[in-house]
Amino acid sequence: xxxxxxxxxxxxxxxxxxxxxxxxxxxxxxxxxxxxxxxxxxxxxxxxxxxxxxxxxxxxxxxxxxxxxxxxxxxxxxxxxxxxxxxxxxxxxxxxxxxxxxxxxxxxxxxxxxxxxxxxxxxxxxxxxxxxxxxxxxxxxxxxxxxxxxxxxxxxxxxxxxxxxxxxxxxxxxxxxxxxxxxxxxxxxxxxxxxxxxxxxxxxxxxxxxxxxxxxxxxxxxxxxxxxxxxxxxxxxxxxxxxxxxxxxxxxxxxxxxxxxxxxxxxxxxxxxxxxxxxxxxxxxxxxxxx
Amino acid sequence: xxxxxxxxxxxxxxxxxxxxxxxxxxxxxxxxxxxxxxxxxxxxxxxxxxxxxxxxxxxxxxxxxxxxxxxxxxxxxxxxxxxxxxxxxxxxxxxxxxxxxxxxxxxxxxxxxxxxxxxxxxxxxxxxxxxxxxxxxxxxxxxxxxxxxxxxxxxxxxxxxxxxxxxxxxxxxxxxxxxxxxxxxxxxxxxxxxxxxxxxxxxxxxxxxxxxxxxxxxxxxxxxxxxxxxxxxxxxxxxxxxxxxxxxxxxxxxxxxxxxxxxxxxxxxxxxxxxxxxxxxxxxxxxxxxxxxxxxx
Numbered sequence: 001x002x003x004x005x006x007x008x009x010x011x012x013x014x015x016x017x018x019x020x021x022x023x024x025x026x027x028x029x030x031x032x033x034x035x036x037x038x039x040x041x042x043x044x045x046x047x048x049x050x051x052x053x054x055x056x057x058x059x060x061x062x063x064x065x066x067x068x069x070x071x072x073x074x075x076x077x078x079x080x081x082x083x084x085x086x087x088x089x090x091x092x093x094x095x096x097x098x099x100x101x102x103x104x105x106x107x108x109x110x111x112x113x114x115x116x117x118x119x120x121x122x123x124x125x126x127x128x129x130x131x132x133x134x135x136x137x138x139x140x141x142x143x144x145x146x147x148x149x150x151x152x153x154x155x156x157x158x159x160x161x162x163x164x165x166x167x168x169x170x171x172x173x174x175x176x177x178x179x180x181x182x183x184x185x186x187x188x189x190x191x192x193x194x195x196x197x198x199x200x201x202x203x204x205x206x207x208x209x210x211x212x213x214x215x216x217x218x219x220x221x222x223x224x225x226x227x228x229x230x231x232x233x234x235x236x237x238x239x240x241x242x243x244x245x246x247x248x249x250x251x252x253x254x255x256x257x258x259x260x261x262x263x264x265x266x267x268x269x270x271x272x273x274x275x276x277x278x279x280x281x282x283x284x285x286x287x288x289x290x291x
Numbered sequence: 292x293x294x295x296x297x298x299x300x301x302x303x304x305x306x307x308x309x310x311x312x313x314x315x316x317x318x319x320x321x322x323x324x325x326x327x328x329x330x331x332x333x334x335x336x337x338x339x340x341x342x343x344x345x346x347x348x349x350x351x352x353x354x355x356x357x358x359x360x361x362x363x364x365x366x367x368x369x370x371x372x373x374x375x376x377x378x379x380x381x382x383x384x385x386x387x388x389x390x391x392x393x394x395x396x397x398x399x400x401x402x403x404x405x406x407x408x409x410x411x412x413x414x415x416x417x418x419x420x421x422x423x424x425x426x427x428x429x430x431x432x433x434x435x436x437x438x439x440x441x442x443x444x445x446x447x448x449x450x451x452x453x454x455x456x457x458x459x460x461x462x463x464x465x466x467x468x469x470x471x472x473x474x475x476x477x478x479x480x481x482x483x484x485x486x487x488x489x490x491x492x493x494x495x496x497x498x499x500x501x502x503x504x505x506x507x508x509x510x511x512x513x514x515x516x517x518x519x520x521x522x523x524x525x526x527x528x529x530x531x532x533x534x535x536x537x538x539x540x541x542x543x544x545x546x547x548x549x550x551x552x553x554x555x556x557x558x559x560x561x562x563x564x565x566x567x568x569x570x571x572x573x574x575x576x577x578x579x580x581x582x583x584x585x586x587x588x
Binding site: 273274 | 390429435
């Protein structure tokens with residue numbers, strides 16, 4: 001902000017008639033300052049945390065923190081749990097939303113506003129209040145439902161080796177992102193014409209879905225999946241408060257005993273997420289340039 | 292009904308079959324959406340109802356005692372703390388994000404623009420635990436910069452209100468850049484030239500043309516940033532524990548059992564307060580978004 005003030009005087013002081021108002025030079029001044037400040041602010045934590053992980057006060061430079069990650073207790077199991085949850089979440093959310101969104105475009109236009117509201121709701125409700133609701137429901141089990149078959153269901157979804165309740169919660173949290181990604185994908189193609197052409201040629205509904213819709217929707221499906229994957233890998237609130245230990249919770253658990261390693265794992269998980277999102281955004285721009 | 296015309300392509304077939312096909316299709320539409328509707332009802336609706344019921348039940352009887360308690364003492368402090376932090380982050384993030392976006396949009400370097408936009412897309416999604424740890428390693432008590440520059444001698448602490456604000460800006464500013472760049476692109480250079488030809492100064496251009504045109508997008512961005520900071524839990528929990536009073540930390544505390552007997556449902560009442568605040572804020576955002584989308588086309 002302060003960069004604006006020093007840049008302003010040259011505009012008014014510059015001999016205006018000499019050439020077009022001195023905008024380029026003044027513009028370059030504040031623009032450069034803003035960009036430099038932004039670069040310092042955004043790069044410092046990344047560089048500093050890298051230094052933090054490789055600098056040992058006694059021995060100097062060391063990569064131990066990174067080497068220890070793979071042999072640390074709980075690393076493999078929590079990462080596998082997170083990846084498993086992510087796979088289950090992606091499959092569930094796509095299987096649920098894709099047919100509904102196709103139907104809204106093809107045959108039930110009045111369904112569209114309903115879907116839009118349903119898929120925006122999770123944005124309004126902060127995850128922590130969502131967990132508060134879920135844990136209340138789970139507590140009903142021992143309190144009221146102990147003699148009914150629902151009780152066994154509630155116990156089963158909380159199985160610590162694969163907590164289905166986390167998949168359910170993640171699907172709800174992912175709905176807004178998946179809805180937007182698929183809506184953009186469906187908007188870029190003429191669904192009705194494609195489907196009617198395929199149906200008139202005698203294709204069955206499964207055939208239409210697998211051979212016509214999904215190939216055309218590839219980039220929308222890919223971005224929905226990537227966003228969901230990033231969301232599940234980073235999801236902490238729900239898992240922590242329901243007492244499960246996927247990757248993001250495990251990082252906090254080990255931070256008490258080994259600070260350097262927990263920062264190293266953070267950098268590792270960051271790079272993983274960035275890679276995913278970069279793949280996603282470059283795929284998006286390539287598609288846009290082709291069309 | 293409007294759906295009869297979409298059935299037209301089936302017209303070559305005998306009339307009654309076409310009508311049957313149309314009706315079948317319509318019910319097929321709702322059948323295809325049924326799993327999603329049921330799922331959201333069960334996974335989202337039931338917890339929401341449970342939360343409402345719990346928030347308004349005290350010792351087995353319906354009452355507003357929980358709500359009253361959630362708006363008193365430490366709980367009220369936490370709620371106010373959260374609103375203050377989110378408002379600060381939203382306003383500062385929006386201002387800084389707009390300047391950064393303007394710097395990028397007016398830059399002649401195409402590559403700079405692409406790079407900053409990609410980085411913003413990535414950083415806006417960078418929240419949670421890893422963000423907290425990156426900042427702890429940088430400016431925490433034994434952080435790299437804290438020890439190198441001797442910042443603790445000046446009374447610096449990351450585990451404070453201002454420290455949290457500094458960290459929250461790390462994902463808020465990029466989000467603002469993403470929100471405001473399309474709006475800045477919508478500011479035609481012709482408008483600026485017209486203003487200059489009529490003798491307007493840079494300040495007058497922004498005062499009478501730029502800012503009014505951008506207002507819906509800017510306010511929408513502020514609301515979005517507020518919502519993100521208000522709902523954030525993982526970063527705060529990993530960073531400050533309970534040093535800074537925040538409503539998300541209070542709810543988590545109550546849910547994990549660190550709470551007096553008879554106060555279990557206060558967590559639900561606090562959650563209800565949060566949803567009300569977030570809902571109010573979103574209610575401002577949605578019409579604004581529609582408005583800015585209309586004129587940016």
